[in-house]
Amino acid sequence: MNKKILLIEDDLILQQTIADFLNSSGFECICASTVKEGKQFFDKTFYPVILLDLSLPDGDGLDCISFIKSIWNDSGVIIISARDKLEDRVDGLNLGADDYLVKPFHLSELYARINALLRRNFHSQASIIHFENIEIETQDRSVKIAGEYVDFSKKEYDLLLYFIENKNRVLTKESLFEHVWGENSVFMDNSDFIYTHINRLRKKLKKHTGENYIKTVHGFGYKLEIH
Structure with missing residues (x-):
């Protein structure tokens, strides 16, 4: 997945803070301070996310x-602004922005909104996702392994898709809960609950692929590894 982000922000201290955070979080953040500079950057390269x-x-x-x-109609635009009037938000969204975040904001919220936007756009642009001999059709939520349809429960499907989107990255139990069950899940603190679902998914993948793709990273979480 393309993780380039164009940040158009004239407050140089905030610009550097956001860029450092995003770069340390696995993104590649390119910075501009003016409309003109931003247009010059954007005219040359596709950015899946623009922070404006x-x-x-x-x-x-x-x-x-x-x-x-x-x-680039497929680029997602997140407005970041101190202007918090309703009309500004409505104008921005009506003009084509995908999200509006009012300053000041927590970097963790910005990170969550960027990832949510990337997931939405990734699914809409790529209706078929491939991993090894696994093929996921996101429009009808079907899964083929080695050309044959395999039934997955809703939660198994959500977990599998999330793992594939983040292959070779360690996913914590908390991030899996938040993505699949929601951060307010009553099962959030139940380690056996997440283990049971992960184990079911592992067994199903092993049965149909012969591979144990999902590895336990002790003390951290789980990771989908390419063999």
């Missing part, structure tokens, strides 16, 4: 949205 301030030195960030969408 509104009050920029040479113009209103709202005017950038139609330009962005005219070149």
Whole structure:
């Protein structure tokens, strides 16, 4: 998955803080401080996510949205702005922005919103996802292994898709709960509950592929490894 992010923000301290956080989180963050500079970067490279301030030195960030969408309609735009009036939010979303985050915000929330946007766009752009001999059709939530359809429960499917999206990355029990069951799940603190679901998915994959793709990383969580 392309993890390039274009950040258009004129507050250089905030710009550097966000860029350092995103780069340390596995993204590649490119920074611009003006509308003109942002357009020059964007005109050359596809960015799946653009973080866009509104009050920029040479113009209103709202005017950038139609330009962005005219070149790369698949790019997701998250407005980050201190302007918290309802009309600003409505204008931004009506112009084509995908999300609106009011300053000040926690970096963890920004990270969550970026990943949510990437998941939505990834699924809409790639209806068929491949991993080894596994093929997932996201439109009808079906799974083929070695060309044959295999039945997965809803939770097994959600777990499998999340693992494939994050292959070779360690996923904590908490992140799996939040993604599949929601952060307020009553089972959040029940280790046996998540182990049971992971074990069922492991057995089903082993039965149909002959491989044990999901590894336990003791003390951390689980990881889907390519063999």
